[in-house]
Amino acid sequence: MSISVGDKIPDVKLVKATAEGPQPVQSADYFAGRRVALFSVPGAFTPTCSARHLPGFVEKADELAAKGIDEIACTAVNDAFVLSAWNKAGGSDAITMLADGNGDFAAALGLEMDGTAFGMGKRGQRFSLVVNDGVVEQVNVEAPGDFNVSSAEHMLGLL
Secondary structure, three states, X not given: XXXXXXXXXXXXXXXXXXXXXXXXXXXXXXXXXXXXXXXXXXXXXXXXXXXXXHHHHHHOXXXXXXXXXXXXXXXXXXXXXXXXHHHHHHOOOOEEEEEOOOOHHHHHHOOEEEOHHHOOOEEEOOEEEEEEOOEEEEEEEOOOOOOOOOOHHHHHHHO
């Protein structure tokens, strides 16, 4: 069963990519006391993720902040070093990278995907959430292969 509006965000360990290196963080602590726009990509440096998903949130960061978003975070079933490099390559300081290296967060959300047919293993689906003080306000999950409802533009339209 996947996460729904009104659910509390599951409490699992993530790794935040920082300039000082990887920093462990509990998801319950990370999402507490603020409103976070979270988007998930199947993998850093993959085509749609790099060409459209990350750039959209970079481009719309100020507009999201104006709509009450305190922080924008990206998660993927990648390690913190890969997410940090991806953010340096095409992201910005406006995006916080949260590594879900083992896929525990994606599984706890009920938003795993099986990419083994493509040599990718288990990954997180492409989705976005708005989480306010640990409670999910908005859930936008893409159909396989699509990129529509998890975009920054779509999220802005719903805020």
